[in-house]
Amino acid sequence: MKLNIIKRVKKKEEKIDKVPIAPVVDTSTLATFENLQNLIGNSEDIKYRDILINNNADMVVKLILIDGLISQSDVSNYVIKPLMQDTKIKEAQNLDEVIKLIQDGAIYFASQKMTSDLDEIKDAVMDGNSVLLFSQQNIAFEFDTKGFDKRSMMEPTVENVTKGPKDSFVENYRTNTATIRRKIRTQDLVIENMIIGKQTHTTVAIVYIKSILNDEILQQVKDRLNSINTDNLLTTSVIEDALSENIYCPFPQVVTTERPDKFCADIIEGRAGIIVSGLPFGFVVPGTFVQYIQNPEDYSHNFIVASAIRIIRYLALFISLLLPGLFIAITTFHTEMIPTDLALFLAKSREGVTFPVIMETICLLIAFEILYEAGLRVPKTVGQAVSIVGTLVVGQAAVEARLLSPAVVVVVAMTSIASFTMPNQDFNNAIRIWRILFSIFGAILGLVGIISGVILITFELCKLKSYGVPYLSPFVSNDGVKILDDTIFRIPQKDNKIRPKDLKVKNIKRQGD
Amino acid sequence: MKKEFIIATALIVSIIILICSLLEFKNPIHVSGNIEENYFIITIGIDKGIEDSKNYRITTIAEKFGANSSNSSSGQSKIADVVTIEGTTILEAITKIALFKDKSLFLGHMKYILISEDIAKENVLDILDFFIRNNELRMTTTIVIVKNTSAEAFIRVGEDIKIFTTDLLDGAFHNVGELSISEKVKLSNIIQTFNNTYADVYIPAISLFYRDLDKVEVSSKKESSSEGLSGLKEEGIVQEGNNLEIGKSLQKVGSSEGSSSGKSSSGESSSGESSSGESGSSKKTEEPYINLDGFATFKGTKLIGYISGFTARGLNWMNSKVESSIIVLKDDNDKKISVKVASSNSKIKINMNGDVPEATVKIKFVTFVAEVMSQEDIFKKDKLKKLEEQQNDTVKKEVESMLDYAKKNDIDITKISDEIYHQYPLKWDNIKDKWKEIFKTMKINVDVESNINKSYNFIQPIISKSGESK
Numbered sequence: 007m008k009l010n011i012i013k014r015v016k017k018k019e020e021k022i023d024k025v026p027i028a029p030v031v032d033t034s035t036l037a038t039f040e041n042l043q044n045l046i047g048n049s050e051d052i053k054y055r056d057i058l059i060n061n062n063a064d065m066v067v068k069l070i071l072i073d074g075l076i077s078q079s080d081v082s083n084y085v086i087k088p089l090m091q092d093t094k095i096k097e098a099q100n101l102d103e104v105i106k107l108i109q110d111g112a113i114y115f116a117s118q119k120m121t122s123d124l125d126e127i128k129d130a131v132m133d134g135n136s137v138l139l140f141s142q143q144n145i146a147f148e149f150d151t152k153g154f155d156k157r158s159m160m161e162p163t164v165e166n167v168t169k170g171p172k173d174s175f176v177e178n179y180r181t182n183t184a185t186i187r188r189k190i191r192t193q194d195l196v197i198e199n200m201i202i203g204k205q206t207h208t209t210v211a212i213v214y215i216k217s218i219l220n221d222e223i224l225q226q227v228k229d230r231l232n233s234i235n236t237d238n239l240l241t242t243s244v245i246e247d248a249l250s251e252n253i254y255c256p257f258p259q260v261v262t263t264e265r266p267d268k269f270c271a272d273i274i275e276g277r278a279g280i281i282v283s284g285l286p287f288g289f290v291v292p293g294t295f296v297q298y299i300q301n302p303e304d305y306s307h308n309f310i311v312a313s314a315i316r317i318i319r320y321l322a323l324f325i326s327l328l329l330p331g332l333f334i335a336i337t338t339f340h341t342e343m344i345p346t347d348l349a350l351f352l353a354k355s356r357e358g359v360t361f362p363v364i365m366e367t368i369c370l371l372i373a374f375e376i377l378y379e380a381g382l383r384v385p386k387t388v389g390q391a392v393s394i395v396g397t398l399v400v401g402q403a404a405v406e407a408r409l410l411s412p413a414v415v416v417v418v419a420m421t422s423i424a425s426f427t428m429p430n431q432d433f434n435n436a437i438r439i440w441r442i443l444f445s446i447f448g449a450i451l452g453l454v455g456i457i458s459g460v461i462l463i464t465f466e467l468c469k470l471k472s473y474g475v476p477y478l479s480p481f482v483s484n485d486g487v488k489i490l491d492d493t494i495f496r497i498p499q500k501d502n503k504i505r506p507k508d509l510k511v512k513n514i515k516r517q518g519d
Numbered sequence: 520m521k522k523e524f525i526i527a528t529a530l531i532v533s534i535i536i537l538i539c540s541l542l543e544f545k546n547p548i549h550v551s552g553n554i555e556e557n558y559f560i561i562t563i564g565i566d567k568g569i570e571d572s573k574n575y576r577i578t579t580i581a582e583k584f585g586a587n588s589s590n591s592s593s594g595q596s597k598i599a600d601v602v603t604i605e606g607t608t609i610l611e612a613i614t615k616i617a618l619f620k621d622k623s624l625f626l627g628h629m630k631y632i633l634i635s636e637d638i639a640k641e642n643v644l645d646i647l648d649f650f651i652r653n654n655e656l657r658m659t660t661t662i663v664i665v666k667n668t669s670a671e672a673f674i675r676v677g678e679d680i681k682i683f684t685t686d687l688l689d690g691a692f693h694n695v696g697e698l699s700i701s702e703k704v705k706l707s708n709i710i711q712t713f714n715n716t717y718a719d720v721y722i723p724a725i726s727l728f729y730r731d732l733d734k735v736e737v738s739s740k741k742e743s744s745s746e747g748l749s750g751l752k753e754e755g756i757v758q759e760g761n762n763l764e765i766g767k768s769l770q771k772v773g774s775s776e777g778s779s780s781g782k783s784s785s786g787e788s789s790s791g792e793s794s795s796g797e798s799g800s801s802k803k804t805e806e807p808y809i810n811l812d813g814f815a816t817f818k819g820t821k822l823i824g825y826i827s828g829f830t831a832r833g834l835n836w837m838n839s840k841v842e843s844s845i846i847v848l849k850d851d852n853d854k855k856i857s858v859k860v861a862s863s864n865s866k867i868k869i870n871m872n873g874d875v876p877e878a879t880v881k882i883k884f885v886t887f888v889a890e891v892m893s894q895e896d897i898f899k900k901d902k903l904k905k906l907e908e909q910q911n912d913t914v915k916k917e918v919e920s921m922l923d924y925a926k927k928n929d930i931d932i933t934k935i936s937d938e939i940y941h942q943y944p945l946k947w948d949n950i951k952d953k954w955k956e957i958f959k960t961m962k963i964n965v966d967v968e969s970n971i972n973k974s975y976n977f978i979q980p981i982i983s984k985s986g987e988s989k
Contacts, residue, residue, distance in 0.1 A: 362553050446533070
């Protein structure tokens with residue numbers, strides 16, 4: 007008897023041992039409300055709302071959105087209203103039927119996407135989309151209901167033209183891509199997205215024409231953008247530093263523009279463009295020297311006029327870079343080079359001035375930089391006062407007090423005016439630094455110092471490459487090809503038949519078959 | 520780490536260099552300071568010493584700057600800072616000037632070097648050596664021989680009339696092309712000619728005259744040549760109707776010794792307003808003015824004489840240096856017609872008959888009728904032809920007079936030797952040692968061609984019809 011009981015118990019244990027254990031399912035990655043709430047949190051502006059479809063307590067969906075990022079009217083009229091009032095949805099018996107109806111377009115919203123990826127749902131909510139979450143089915147629908155306040159397109163602030171388009175990039179990513187699409191309507195235009203910034207999750211797009219852009223340049227751009235490992239992408243320097251070949255060179259290697267027309271023209275030429283959400287700029291690579299001297303308005307004028315203006319701009323570049331240094335070198339070391347009357351006039355004008363020429367010039371250049379910075383940051387209401395103070399103090403009082411000589415004031419003023427002709431501010435900033443260096447070279451070694459500086463800057467620029475394209479192209483490594491096309495001179499559009507060879511584009515012809 | 524080290528080092532070095540330059544640390548390469556620390560000598564005059572005739576007496580002129588000079592309006596005249604110093608050599612004398620000035624002497628803007636004829640008679644190259652050797656001086660500095668006065672008196676004439684003397688010289692040379700009886704000769708040209716063994720130098724001469732303001736009429740003197748100082752004669756041609764009476768009718772300044780005797784020998788500097796009355800012959804009622812008076816001619820390094828007036832112009836014709844000039848012609852009724860030279864050109868063609876050279880000077884020029892002091896219509900083909908022949912003869916005579924002077928004085932200021940060397944280099948080697956003798960007897964033909972041009976100027980002269988019956 008006892009033995010039978012023992013046998014029965016053993017058999018039961020064996021049966022229990024043999025029963026298979028059900029596997030443990032990880033539910034933390036499922037698209038459920040609890041998981042999403044754990045991920046997103048309970049900030050004051052994140053709204054969770056239950057919507058009863060057909061007033062049926064069994065058919066509950068969650069609407070999740072961030073107040074301030076969405077358009078209230080879009081959500082009300084195009085998401086909630088159809089859910090509550092659509093006749094077909096009213097006839098649905100369960101949530102699966104509702105899902106099917108929404109997939110078929112029962113909610114009449116152009117941009118909708120179905121997903122069951124929790125991270126994707128989280129990103130959609132953070133982006134400003136509204137999400138309908140079917141928790142039991144682990145499915146969510148994203149609707150692009152972004153409706154936050156955004157700046158409307160205005161005239162460019164820095165790159166102004168008198169004859170040409172007056173639109174500019176804005177902070178809103180979609181508006182920028184739409185602007186580009188309006189200008190380049192070819193099917194070959196590609197906009198590839200990526201998310202950069204651990205905290206900001208900024209959308210960055212690479213814009214290019216796939217039938218033109220060199221694949222190597224494209225790959226390099228992607229690699230460099232992917233290598234960005236930063237918390238935030240709120241300033242242009244993050245992108246520019248990542249895309250530049252040599253960040254220790256003050257000369258910019260990425261063209262930053264607020265003009266869509268310039269951006270599109272560069273893309274069509276065979277370069278890659280980058281758009282960043284939240285920044286009203288477009289970035290173009292590879293950047294070469296001639297691009298920073300060109301202005302979009304050059305292509306709006308007659309080619310002879312445009313060529314003359316470009317020559318003036320090159321002349322202004324040399325004046326802006328070399329004039330203070332040359333003035334110091336010649337008046338200090340090479341007085342015999344200037345005409346006698348001018349030499350006597352300069353000597354007369356400097357009589358009684360306390361400081362040597364080098365100190366005067368550098369101090370005045372620095373004073374000008376201070377005025378410039380002050381002018382950028384001063385409120386508009388007191389802007390006039392700052393300019394008057396600057397004029398009176400520098401132009402009048404300092405000269406009369408014999409702190410400065412009139413000739414130095416004229417030289418620095420001419421230099422500053424010449425520097426304003428540069429279309430690109432980043433390039434102008436590099437010139438400002440080198441200008442002071444040239445002044446020091448001129449003060450120490452005269453014209454020998456200036457020439458040494460010119461050799462140094464030429465060496466630096468010749469050495470520089472941007473994505474395999476020499477910075478000074480087409481002035482260097484042109485293989486005998488005409489170098490003056492669209493550089494110093496602007497040739498007529500009918501003669502501008504090929505794209506720059508150094509970009510190694512897939513299709514070199516601009517015009518004709 | 521390495522990059523940071525390099526950047527840090529570069530920054531530190533740059534800051535040190537900047538501080539040093541701002542503090543005006545004496546840089547071994549640094550030669551001159553700021554431009555206002557230079558004492559710009561614009562003109563220099565060289566005379567014989569007064570204390571010791573073997574010394575040199577230097578007079579320099581510079582522009583005086585005040586502390587508020589930049590505030591002065593451009594209409595104000597310049598103030599001259601004239602300094603006279605004596606020294607055993609030119610360099611010593613110039614260096615002595617630095618003892619009285621708080622600035623560094625700077626010769627890089629020297630425009631004129633005035634040499635008195637006393638010094639030029641002895642050896643002009645001794646004086647010019649300092650200026651040739653000096654690395655600051657420009658080779659475009661103009662050399663001038665001061666003819667009838669000392670260089671110091673010439674420079675100080677500006678003090679009397681409150682005019683910057685350099686401006687007077689600038690004005691004279693600016694318009695030298697109007698009559699082309701002189702020419703601006705640069706230091707570089709003179710060096711080049713001195714380097715040529717077979718050619719002789721000529722330097723523009725300048726003289727100082729005083730016009731008596733008390734006299735209403737200017738007295739005219741018709742003698743063409745006058746006894747210059749120290750027994751030197753000046754040669755000039757006077758042609759009827761072609762007498763360029765520039766300055767000849769006026770009172771001349773006294774001797775060079777008299778004019779500079781008022782100045783003490785060394786170490787004295789004076790500003791523009793002081794030291795009047797040094798020139799022995801200047802009076803309050805006399806107005807000084809300067810006259811570019813042809814050329815001083817040199818044999819080797821010594822001054823031997825002057826050519827002025829048309830003879831000097833003859834030299835310019837031969838050297839293609841006539842920019843413009845006036846030729847006074849006569850019509851059939853002996854009335855004067857002035858033609859102005861519009862352009863001219865000359866070539867020297869050499870023909871070698873064995874080892875005997877023969878030169879032909881071909882001069883071509885174009886004139887236009889500028890003034891007709893007659894009421895006859897000269898704008899007819901035959902009459903114009905006659906006038907052209909007249910002007911050809913005039914120019915030919917001028918060139919021949921210059922050539923006669925050159926041959927008589929045994930100086931080759933014509934550069935014919937250069938032409939022979941360039942056109943017949945091998946034959947030149949044979950004759951160069953005997954060049955002086957050959958030049959004296961060499962046949963030099965002068966062939967002149969001209970046109971009276973600018974037919975838009977062919978306007979009939981206004982004919983007076985008074986007294987004609989109606």
